[in-house]
Amino acid sequence: MSVDADTVRKVAKLARIAVEDHEVEPFAKELSGILDWVEQLQEVDVTGIEPMTSAVPMRLKRREDAVTDGNRRDDILANAPDAREGFFAVPKVVE
Amino acid sequence: MTDLTSLTIADARYKLRAKEFSAADLTEAFIGNVAGGDALNAWCEKTPDLAREQAKAADARLAAGEAPSLCGIPLGIKDLFCTKGIRSQAGSNILEDFKPPYESTVTSNLWADGAVMLGKLSMDEFAMGSSNETACYGPVVNPWRRRGDETKLTPGGSSGGSSAALAACMAMATTGTDTGGSIRQPAAFTGTVGLKPTWGRVSRWGIVAFASSLDQAGPFTRTVRDAAIMLQAMASVDEKDSTSADIPVPDYEAALTGDVKGKRIGIPKEYTVDGMSAEITKFWEEGAEYLRAQGAEIVEISLPHTKYALPAYYIVSPAECSSNLARYDGVRYGKRAQLSQGDGITELYEKSRAEGFGDEVKRRIMIGTYVLSAGYYDAYYTQAQKVRRLINRDFEQAFEKVDAILTPTTPSPAFGLGEKSDPLEMYLQDIFTVTVNMAGLPGISVPAGLSSDGLPLGLQLIGKAFGEEDLLNTAYALETALEFSATPEKWW
Numbered sequence: 001m002s003v004d005a006d007t008v009r010k011v012a013k014l015a016r017i018a019v020e021d022h023e024v025e026p027f028a029k030e031l032s033g034i035l036d037w038v039e040q041l042q043e044v045d046v047t048g049i050e051p052m053t054s055a056v057p058m059r060l061k062r063r064e065d066a067v068t069d070g071n072r073r074d075d076i077l078a079n080a081p082d083a084r085e086g087f088f089a090v091p092k093v094v095e
Numbered sequence: 096m097t098d099l100t101s102l103t104i105a106d107a108r109y110k111l112r113a114k115e116f117s118a119a120d121l122t123e124a125f126i127g128n129v130a131g132g133d134a135l136n137a138w139c140e141k142t143p144d145l146a147r148e149q150a151k152a153a154d155a156r157l158a159a160g161e162a163p164s165l166c167g168i169p170l171g172i173k174d175l176f177c178t179k180g181i182r183s184q185a186g187s188n189i190l191e192d193f194k195p196p197y198e199s200t201v202t203s204n205l206w207a208d209g210a211v212m213l214g215k216l217s218m219d220e221f222a223m224g225s226s227n228e229t230a231c232y233g234p235v236v237n238p239w240r241r242r243g244d245e246t247k248l249t250p251g252g253s254s255g256g257s258s259a260a261l262a263a264c265m266a267m268a269t270t271g272t273d274t275g276g277s278i279r280q281p282a283a284f285t286g287t288v289g290l291k292p293t294w295g296r297v298s299r300w301g302i303v304a305f306a307s308s309l310d311q312a313g314p315f316t317r318t319v320r321d322a323a324i325m326l327q328a329m330a331s332v333d334e335k336d337s338t339s340a341d342i343p344v345p346d347y348e349a350a351l352t353g354d355v356k357g358k359r360i361g362i363p364k365e366y367t368v369d370g371m372s373a374e375i376t377k378f379w380e381e382g383a384e385y386l387r388a389q390g391a392e393i394v395e396i397s398l399p400h401t402k403y404a405l406p407a408y409y410i411v412s413p414a415e416c417s418s419n420l421a422r423y424d425g426v427r428y429g430k431r432a433q434l435s436q437g438d439g440i441t442e443l444y445e446k447s448r449a450e451g452f453g454d455e456v457k458r459r460i461m462i463g464t465y466v467l468s469a470g471y472y473d474a475y476y477t478q479a480q481k482v483r484r485l486i487n488r489d490f491e492q493a494f495e496k497v498d499a500i501l502t503p504t505t506p507s508p509a510f511g512l513g514e515k516s517d518p519l520e521m522y523l524q525d526i527f528t529v530t531v532n533m534a535g536l537p538g539i540s541v542p543a544g545l546s547s548d549g550l551p552l553g554l555q556l557i558g559k560a561f562g563e564e565d566l567l568n569t570a571y572a573l574e575t576a577l578e579f580s581a582t583p584e585k586w587w
Contacts, residue, residue: 008461015417015464016424016441017457018449027461033519034462038406038475044482051480052487054338055294055308055535056560061337075196081431088426093440 002039003031099124100264101582104168104321107267111157111167118157118167121267122150122211125169128265129213134587135236137250137260139174140182140215149211156209164324164348166209171216171266173257176202176312177301178215185303186220186230186253189451190429199301200333201270201312208328213266216256220453221420222277222305225524226515227255229455234512237285238263238583242549245586248509251281251524254315258285261315262583268325269315274306275408276504276528278313279540283504283553286542286581288574289315290322290567291528293560294535295340297326298333306415307338309408309532319541319571323347326563342561350564355572356390358565361497365401366527371506375552378543378577379503382554385576386501386569394497398489403482404530409522410466410479411533417463420456423448458518487534494559499569502527504540504553527555537563539570542579551581 003011008027012019019027077083082090099121102110111118126143146169153167177183177195184190198206206212219229226249227235237250237259250259254271258281261269271278273291282289290313297312304310314325327347333339362383367376383393425431425447432446452460466475493500504527515521531538537560540553556573558566 003465007465011461011465011468014468015460016421016444016448017452017460018442018445027458030458030518031461031465033517034409034458035465037519038409038479041403041406041410041478041482042474044400044403044478044485046478046481046485049481049484051477052484053308053480055532056340058295058338058340061334061341063334072196076427078196079193079428081425081429090426091434091439091443 002035003028100128102267103317104164104267104324105318107168108164118150118153118211119147121167122146122169125213125266128263132263132265132587135238135259135263136233137216137235137256137263137265138171138214139184139217139232139256142181142212142214146211146213149206153209153211163208163328165205165328167211168267169211169213170205171213171257171260171269172202173254173270173272174215174218175222175272175303176270177303178202178212181215183215183303184231185222186218186232187451187453187456188231188430189423189448193428197301200298200331200335201302201329204328204331210328216260216269218256219253220456221303221416222253222272222274223416223455223459224252225276225280225521226512227252228512229453231453235259236512237509238587239285239509239550240586244548247512249284249512251284251509253277254281257315258282258287258289261285261287261317263587268321270312270329271315272302272310272312273532274309274412275532276525278315279504279528279538279553279555280524282315282540284509284551286551286579287315287317288319288322288539288541289313290326290539291531291537292326292330292563293537295338296537296561296563297330298336298339300333300335304419306412307419308415309412319567319574320348320351322539323351323567340561345564347564347567350568351571352568353572353575355386355569358391358499358569359394359497360386360391361394361396361493361500363396363398363401363500363502365398366502368506368526371503372508372546374544374546375503375506378552378554379501382543382573382577383501386573389572389576396493396497396500398493398530400482400485400489401530404486404533405522405526407479407482407486408529408533409462410475411483413459413463414467414476415463417460417467420460423451455518483533486530490534490536499566500557502555502557504528504555508546508550508552531557536560537566539566541570541574541577543577544579545581
């Protein structure tokens with residue numbers, strides 16, 4: 001198995017997803033199954049091949065570096081679970 | 096009066112102008128079907144009042160003359176498209192009650208043409224799934240059932256609400272998105288036409304992102320002509336999406352001549368796999384034969400890296416998903432978990448994401464996080480991106496010899512809800528469709544016929560990048576020859 005319980009905990013931490021103890025083993029098993037299966041990619045000879053980074057060859061468009069949108073504070077806060085006095089509210093971050 | 100809800104867009108367009116009925120009549124008929132279709136669980140939000148308002152406006156526009164093709168046409172919209180002030184949750188609890196303050200470019204284009212919105216359609220959570228079973232609203236049920244059997248079947252996924260609603264005559268056309276097959280597989284499972292355009296043809300602005308280098312929106316329709324009409328309206332050059340192609344949108348419907356004389360159609364030998372149903376092989380051969388009979392030349396081709404497309408996809412798409420879904424933090428929108436005394440910002444993130452995401456989404460975020468993490472990046476992600484280049488090269492070389500490629504859409508027809516519990520087994524659903532996303536090409540699924548137990552099967556045509564005109568025309572010729580006209584028997 002390529003993914004053990006510690007790896008699941010580490011990855012979940014990196015992904016900011018709380019994982020209960022009883023979930024660790026099933027995740028380890030499923031993630032291992034998937035990663036063992038994608039292992040077959042290693043048999044492909046990719047010598048001299050550049051990684052493909054865009055589905056269609058294109059150069060990103062450029063535009064004038066100017067403000068085209070803004071002044072929409074209320075729109076931006078409208079869906080926040082907790083917004084106060086024009087800000088997103090979160091638990092204390094800095095002591 | 097004939098049943099308004101089984102008409103094609105092209106028919107309705109004519110009849111609306113001939114004043115056989117009004118957009119209000121048409122919309123009312125669909126609202127009735129939507130209200131009576133709850134057993135299928137296709138809709139996650141119904142908007143009958145908005146629909147009536149839009150229909151009224153459409154009637155005024157039709158009366159004034161010169162209305163666009165979609166004027167007064169009732170549509171269903173996949174939950175992945177942001178619709179202003181209307182719940183848009185991407186099938187996820189983490190976007191609980193999210194009401195976007197903006198409208199996606201695609202839906203803006205549709206409303207600008209006078210289309211009518213009946214509501215939002217269920218989908219697999221964040222479009223991750225092939226059976227619509229990961230939707231936070233519960234599974235959608237396919238209107239099709241096996242002959243003499245009441246087993247509930249999947250309408251496919253991730254755009255399962257879109258395929259089921261269309262097949263059950265609850266909309267005249269629907270929108271979907273396709274990252275690995277999420278339009279074409281559900282279309283094949285429901286006897287409908289599903290088109291995934293070239294990546295960059297349709298703006299992704301305002302569509303909840305899953306895997307940005309693969310996602311592309313497209314229509315579900317009853318016919319290829321309707322797909323051309325819908326694509327015409329959906330596609331645009333959009334400055335809000337810097338990856339939307341700077342290529343003018345051609346007149347797709349005008350390309351439908353049905354003439355395929357001299358066209359070369361490729362049959363890839365790698366698309367014959369174990370466990371493929373005998374009927375799909377038969378339909379595939381017949382489809383090729385029909386095109387040959389109309390003057391096309393059938394050419395055997397090879398796409399040697401086909402078998403690596405699915406594993407490469409399951410590195411690239413989770414990697415992009417883990418990055419895209421990092422934005423769901425319980426702060427800016429959507430769900431925030433109840434916190435305990437002393438919990439800080441990290442617990443807020445971790446608990447909100449644990450409660451908000453379903454298991455399949457968590458799996459993919461974790462796979463993506465893993466393959467992008469230090470020490471694994473080159474072995475997994477870079478390798479997959481290199482293999483992706485080889486898959487793309489296979490297609491480039493094939494398209495030097497052929498104009499389109501014909502394959503089955505799926506190896507087998509719709510399966511029962513709950514039948515596939517292993518994630519890997521589910522992933523194999525996309526074996527014939529995912530290659531197209533990896534290469535960014537356009538693909539269309541056309542209904543081919545019924546399996547021995549009475550379920551629809553689809554054939555897929557793959558075209559050149561931005562070659563939708565030619566692709567739609569070949570699909571039109573195929574559709575004309577296949578003469579598929581079966582509809583599900585109403586049981587719901």
